Amino acid sequence: xxxxxxxxxxxxxxxxxxxxxxxxxxxxxxxxxxxxxxxxxxxxxxxxxxxxxxxxxxxxxxxxxxxxxxxxxxxxxxxxxxxxxxxxxxxxxxxxxxxxxxxxxxxxxxxxxxxxxxxxxxxxxxxxxxxxxxxxxxxxxxxxxxxxxxxxxxxxxxxxxxxxxxxxxxxxxxxxxxxxxxxxxxxxxxxxxxxxxxxxxxxxxxxxxxxxxxxxxxxxxxxxxxxxxxxxxxxxxxxxxxxxxxxxxxxxxxxxxxxxxxxxxxxxxxxxxxxxxxxxxxxxxxxxxxxxxxxxxxxxxxxxxxxxxxxxxxxxxxxxxxxxxxxxxxxxxxxxxxxx
Amino acid sequence: xxxxxxxxxxxxxxxxxxxxxxxxxxxxxxxxxxxxxxxxxxxxxxxxxxxxxxxxxxxxxxxxxxxxxxxxxxxxxxxxxxxxxxxxxxxxxxxxxxxxxxxxxxxxxxxxxxxxxxxxxxxxxxxxxxxxxxxxxxxxxxxxxxxxxxxxxxxxxxxxxxxxxxxxxxxxxxxxxxxxxxxxxxxxxxxxxxxxxxxxxxxxxxxxxxxxxxxxxxxxxxxxxxxxxxxxxxxxxxxxxxxxxxxxxxxxxxxxxxxxxxxxxxxxxxxxxxxxxxxxxxxxxxxxx
Numbered sequence: 369x370x371x372x373x374x375x376x377x378x379x380x381x382x383x384x385x386x387x388x389x390x391x392x393x394x395x396x397x398x399x400x401x402x403x404x405x406x407x408x409x410x411x412x413x414x415x416x417x418x419x420x421x422x423x424x425x426x427x428x429x430x431x432x433x434x435x436x437x438x439x440x441x442x443x444x445x446x447x448x449x450x451x452x453x454x455x456x457x458x459x460x461x462x463x464x465x466x467x468x469x470x471x472x473x474x475x476x477x478x479x480x481x482x483x484x485x486x487x488x489x490x491x492x493x494x495x496x497x498x499x500x501x502x503x504x505x506x507x508x509x510x511x512x513x514x515x516x517x518x519x520x521x522x523x524x525x526x527x528x529x530x531x532x533x534x535x536x537x538x539x540x541x542x543x544x545x546x547x548x549x550x551x552x553x554x555x556x557x558x559x560x561x562x563x564x565x566x567x568x569x570x571x572x573x574x575x576x577x578x579x580x581x582x583x584x585x586x587x588x589x590x591x592x593x594x595x596x597x598x599x600x601x602x603x604x605x606x607x608x609x610x611x612x613x614x615x616x617x618x619x620x621x622x623x624x625x626x627x628x629x630x631x632x633x634x635x636x637x638x639x640x641x642x643x644x645x646x647x648x649x650x651x652x653x654x655x656x657x658x659x660x661x662x663x664x665x666x667x668x669x670x671x672x673x674x675x676x677x678x679x680x681x682x683x684x685x686x687x688x689x690x691x692x693x694x695x696x697x698x699x700x701x702x703x704x705x706x707x708x
Numbered sequence: 709x710x711x712x713x714x715x716x717x718x719x720x721x722x723x724x725x726x727x728x729x730x731x732x733x734x735x736x737x738x739x740x741x742x743x744x745x746x747x748x749x750x751x752x753x754x755x756x757x758x759x760x761x762x763x764x765x766x767x768x769x770x771x772x773x774x775x776x777x778x779x780x781x782x783x784x785x786x787x788x789x790x791x792x793x794x795x796x797x798x799x800x801x802x803x804x805x806x807x808x809x810x811x812x813x814x815x816x817x818x819x820x821x822x823x824x825x826x827x828x829x830x831x832x833x834x835x836x837x838x839x840x841x842x843x844x845x846x847x848x849x850x851x852x853x854x855x856x857x858x859x860x861x862x863x864x865x866x867x868x869x870x871x872x873x874x875x876x877x878x879x880x881x882x883x884x885x886x887x888x889x890x891x892x893x894x895x896x897x898x899x900x901x902x903x904x905x906x907x908x909x910x911x912x913x914x915x916x917x918x919x920x921x922x923x924x925x926x927x928x929x930x931x932x933x934x935x936x937x938x939x940x941x942x943x944x945x946x947x948x949x950x951x952x953x954x955x956x957x958x959x960x961x962x963x964x965x966x967x968x969x970x971x972x973x974x975x976x977x978x979x980x981x982x983x984x985x986x987x988x989x990x991x992x993x994x995x996x997x
Contacts, residue, residue: 682811
């Protein structure tokens with residue numbers, strides 16, 4: 369049984385106001401305002417290195433938002449999120465390099481493939497509970513690099529990966545990776561759309577409410593007519609499609625795809641983001657992304673100790689901040705106004 | 709590969725898988741924690757023995773093995789008290805426990821890499837020579853491997869069945885609440901279980917070091933195999949894990965002999981998927997999934 373992730377104090381009154389229509393416009397405007405501020409900050413600093421970091425924050429935000437949807441809100445212990453990212457990246461790379469499609473067509477197609485793949489993973493997962501899901505999905509994650517190695521003949525490139533992905537062309541203009549400002553704008557648009565879709569469209573709908581009900585009271589919600597299996601598969605598909613979209617975008621930004629995206633470093637980064645940010649506590653996960661991406665750049669000088677430190681940060685933040693930054697924020701919010 | 713070789717390979721692998729998987733099952737059975745660091749602790753065992761033999765003290769293999777075991781036990785107890793116990797206060801501790809043990813796995817992995825470098829280390833086989841069985845030469849090392857593994861498993865079973873501490877472990881795994889009510893110190897049992905589990909997996913890491921070399925990331929494959937075994941045998945059932953270990957080891961030997969070693973890992977994952985989809989409770993499972 370999955371224990372409720374939210375604390376019980378805030379549920380009866382808090383749930384209705386937070387997840388259905390109330391303050392929808394206010395919260396949307398606040399989110400868009402934050403995005404505009406982020407955009408303005410980036411443009412004011414206007415340096416290529418800073419743009420690169422901001423682009424990474426945007427891409428990771430979309431991935432972590434997708435993960436948060438499954439692990440935090442739907443309560444599914446999914447550890448295959450980077451598999452979806454890799455499916456998007458490889459899908460788009462194979463479509464554009466081997467298939468000759470332009471990037472603008474390959475990226476949405478890859479997102480579609482990612483969504484299908486997510487549903488495929490979800491079908492066995494939806495029969496399982498708790499740690500079994502964690503194990504199954506993590507096994508998929510661990511198996512993928514060797515599958516990519518074995519399917520070299522299909523154009524996955526084995527351990528070298530795929531090189532020379534085409535840059536995005538729009539309105540007869542081609543944006544090469546060197547044009548960081550344009551990529552920053554595109555990444556921000558991608559991130560805003562993904563985050564808005566997850567936190568404001570999916571999670572504020574009846575569907576989102578059903579996911580929360582499934583997480584907090586599985587038996588009761590089934591009794592009320594929530595088709596748990598179908599909802600869980602749909603949640604997987606949405607999360608995977610969005611993550612694959614981000615993965616495809618990332619692949620075209622870096623112009624190479626290697627199995628490194630399934631390596632320890634990326635997985636640890638994603639875990640630290642969620643652990644620091646807090647699961648199921650918007651906007652905690654997104655704050656986690658900012659903290660970790662910037663922190664990772666700061667730690668870059670201690671290169672060999674970085675992964676070790678990231679692991680320690682996961683342990684430390686889970687023990688000392690069990691609800692992450694999102695939990696801290698919410699606690700402060702409660703002190704300021706009783707209804708936040 | 710003939711039938712005798714398959715039998716021999718299946719028996720040796722099965723015995724060692726048994727040791728690894730029973731450790732994992734023991735911890736899951738008592739404290740309901742899916743220990744993602746189990747594989748990393750397996751590797752840690754190998755490194756501790758290597759260090760005792762070649763790094764500093766220069767002990768012999770037997771001495772290093774014997775010295776490692778209490779060390780591993782202490783590590784397990786310390787981990788339980790230090791990073792698992794604080795989690796139990798919170799409502800969502802199960803997912804946090806998965807996060808923490810995964811984090812721990814990466815810490816151990818990267819810590820070992822920092823200390824010993826990414827290159828693999830080897831420990832030579834502790835017994836040389838071999839005997840001939842049915843026309844095939846079996847190294848004495850493999851026979852000793854089976855012997856020590858079986859000894860460890862028997863000792864664990866005796867401990868669980870005969871001693872007071874072992875019975876309290878069983879009581880906790882049957883009913884946590886009731887065990888606490890009759891005065892069993894639950895926290896101490898959790899610590900004991902993780903300590904024993906680390907001893908088992910670390911011992912397997914040491915025993916297998918001559919075949920599979922020791923490398924920082926070498927623990928993931930035994931971990932995954934152990935998990936497939938535990939799921940197949942039924943979570944929480946040590947007997948089921950024992951049975952499943954041998955079944956799957958023979959299956960692996962057959963796959964390696966007929967299709968090739970590259971298919972061993974995919975075969976494990978396929979078994980995992982089939983078991984999870986048809987009978988998640990496992991062979992001798994106690995709980996509904």
